[in-house]
Amino acid sequence: MKKKGQTGEGELPLPISSKAKNRTFSRLQGRLAPYAFLAPALIVVTLFFFIPLVMVFILSFTNLDMTNFGILEWWRPANWSLDNYVKIFTNRFFPKILGNTLIYVALTLAFFNVGMALVIALITTHINRQAGFAFRALWLLPRITPVVVYIMMWKALSGPAPMGIINNFLGVLGIGRGEYLLNTHPWVFVILVNGFIGASFGMILFSSAIEAIPKDYTTASKVDGATTWQTIRYVILPMIKWPLLFVTTYQTLSLLTSFEQIMLLTDGGPRLYQTEVWALTAYHRALTSYFGNTQWGYGSAWAVALVVIGIIMAIIYLRVFKFGELVEEPKIDRL
C-alpha cells in the first residue's frame, strides 16, 4: 500500500516531491515575504530609534556624565536609581521651565499652528483659486528655508537700529528705542519664529480638507441664508474635525519636543532660563555646557519625562476630541 505522495518503482519521483517542496516553499515565501519587505524599515527603526530609546531610558536612571564616561558601568542595574527624576522635580528652576514650555506650546499652537493655519486655509479657499494657491505657497517659504538661514534672518530683522528692519519700521511709527529686540522681547520672537514655520503644516491639511467638502453643503447653507461666519461655524468646522484633531495633537507633540529654533535664536536666554523650554533643557543638560560637564544621565531623564508628558497629552486629546467616534464606521455602512 502506498501512502499518498509515495512513488512506485519505475516512476519518476522528482515531480511530486518537487511539487510538495514547491508548495511548502511558496507557503513559506508567502508568510515571510511581508517580513522581508518590512525588514529594511524594521532594521532602521530598531537601530536608530528603538535601541537608542531603550538606552536613553536606561541612561535616565544613571549618573553617566563626561567625568565618568568609560568608567561607570551604566548598563548594570546596581548603578541605576531615581535620583535624576528627583533632581528634575526639586530643581529650583523647574517651575520656570515647565511654565515656559506651557506658554510656548499653548501660544504657538493657538495663534499659529492651528489658529493662523485655519484662518489662512479659510481665506485661501474662499478667494480666487490661483491666488489662494500662490498665497499658500508663500506661507511655505519659512518651512522650506534651512533653519539656520531662517534664524539668521530673524536675528538680522530684530537687530538694533538702524540695521534691524523691524526697528526701522517701529522708528517711523515712533515706537521703541531701537534696541536689540531679541533681548528685550525674546518671547515674541520665539513664538513668531516657530509659528511662521508651524502654520504651514495645518494650512495645507485644512485647505485640502475644506476643499474636499462637497460644494452642496455650502451652497445649501447660503440658500438657507447663512452668513459666512455661520457657514464656517456650522458647516465647515464640524466637517474638518478630524484634521483639527490631528493637527492639534501632532503639533502639540511636535512643539513639546522642538527646540532647535529656540536654541539658535535665544539659546534659552537672554536672561537665565528666560526662554528655556523642556526639550532645550534636556539638550543643554545632556550635550552642552561651557566647561563640558555634560550630564548624559540627567539630560536623558528630562527627555524621558517629556516623552511621558507627550503620551499623556496625546491621550487627553484623543478623549477630548472623541477619537473613537471619529474613526467609527459610518452608521449607514452598519445597516
Added chain:
Amino acid sequence: MKKLRAKSGIMVVALAVGLLLVGGAVSYTQETETITVTVRCRAKPPMENWRGDNFLLATEELNADLKAAGDPRRVEIELIQDNMDWGPYLSEFVLGFGAGEAPDIWLTGHEYIGAQAEAGRIIALDEMLKEFPTFNLIIDGLWDSTTYKGKIWGIPQDAEARPLYFNKALLKKLGWSDAEIAALPGKIEKGEFTLYDMLETAKEAVARGIVELGNGFWTRPKNGPDFTAFYYAFGGETIDPATGKLVFDTAAGLKYYQFFYDAAQTYGSMGCLGLGWGEAWHPGVSGSKVLFWIGGTWQWAEWAEIYLKDLGGEAYMWENFGFGLIPAAEKGDKPNSLTHPLAYLISSQCKYPDLALALIAKVSNYGPNTRHAIASTHLGILKGQTEYKFYKVSRLLSETLYMLDYTTFLPNNPYWGPYSTITYEALAAAVGGEFTPEEAVDFVVDGLQRELGDKVIIR
C-alpha cells in the same frame, strides 16, 4: 646594424636608470615609515590660527631631525582647527576617544586636565619632558596649571590677562581729565580704586545718560573663567591644597553675589548676561556703549581685526580704550587678574607620543610662540620672551605683562564643570533679581552638595 646597436644601448641605459629609480624608491619606502600625527586645535580665525599652523611648519624641521638621527620615521600632520564652543569641543574628544579616534595632540583649557587624567585619556609627560630641553624655557609658574596629582599632563601653549577695560572717551564725558584717566591703572594696582568705586562711576555715567541703563559695567555674557577672578577678589577659594578637593567659601560667596546683585539692581550695570557675542557683546564694548568691561587680552586683536578695522584698528583703540587689573574688593587689597592657559595634551591613544612631544617642543619655542602671541594678543609663555625682538613689537603684550604678577588660575579638578555651572546659575539669577545674595549662596550650597557630595568642601 649600427643603428640597432645604438638603439639597444639606449634601451639598456634607460632600463638601468629605471631599475635604479624603482629600486631606490622601494628601498626608501622600506627604510622610512610615514606617521600621521593628528592635531586638534581650537582657534578663532584668523588671529589664533598659529596654534595649529605652527605644527605644519614644525613638521619639516622634525623630519630633518629624524633623518639626521637615522630614525626611519617621518611625520605628516593632519590638522583639524576650528572655533567650536568649549563644551562640544570637549564632548568631541571624549566621544572620539570612546570610538578609538582621539587626536594625538589635543589643545585645550588646562582645567580639563583633571577629568581627562582621571579617565586615562591623556598621558603624564614628566619623564619624556626631560628629553626636550626646550621645555625648560617655559615660565615655571605656568607648569602649575598643567600639573595634576603631582604629575605634568600638558604643555602650556599660551596665557593671557583678563583686564578691566575702560572707555576713555566716556570717562572724559563724565568729566575725567586725561591725567586722571592715565592714572587709573596705577590706582587700581595700588588698591585705591575698588570694585565698588568702579560701580559708583558706572552709576554716575548711567545717571547722566552717558551710557544706557545696564551698560555701566559688563562682564562676559555667558559662563566662563572671568567670574572666578571676582570670587577670588572677595577672598574666595576654589581648591583645598591639602586634599585637592573643590571649596566653596560661603562668606566670600555672599560678598561676591552681593556685588553682582548690587551691580545690576543699584548701579545700572550687568546688562550683558545672555547677549550674543557677535550680535551684541562685541559691538557693545567696541562700539563705545559700555563704560567698564572685563575682557581678555586676546579680544584686543579681535576688536582691532574684526570690529574696529574701519575706524583705524589698534590706533583707534589706544586712543579710546584703557585697561587695568580687576580692582580689589576693599581699599588697599590686592587687585587680580586670571589667566587661563591652554595646553597641548597627548592622548593615551597616540601610538608615537615621543613624536607628538617632539612636535610640541618645536612649536614651544620663541619663533612659533611669538607668532601666535602677536597675532592673537595672547601673552607669551617663555622665559625672556619679552626680550625677543619680534615679541617687543606688540605694545599691548608689553603693557599687560605686569598683570601676570597678579594672576590667578582656575582649579584643575575633574568636577570644576558642575561647580562652575552651579555658581554661575546663581550669579545669573542674582543679576536678574530672581535671587537675593543669600538665596544665591543657599542655591550654590544645596546644588554643590547634591551634585558633588563629599567632593566639595563647603566652608
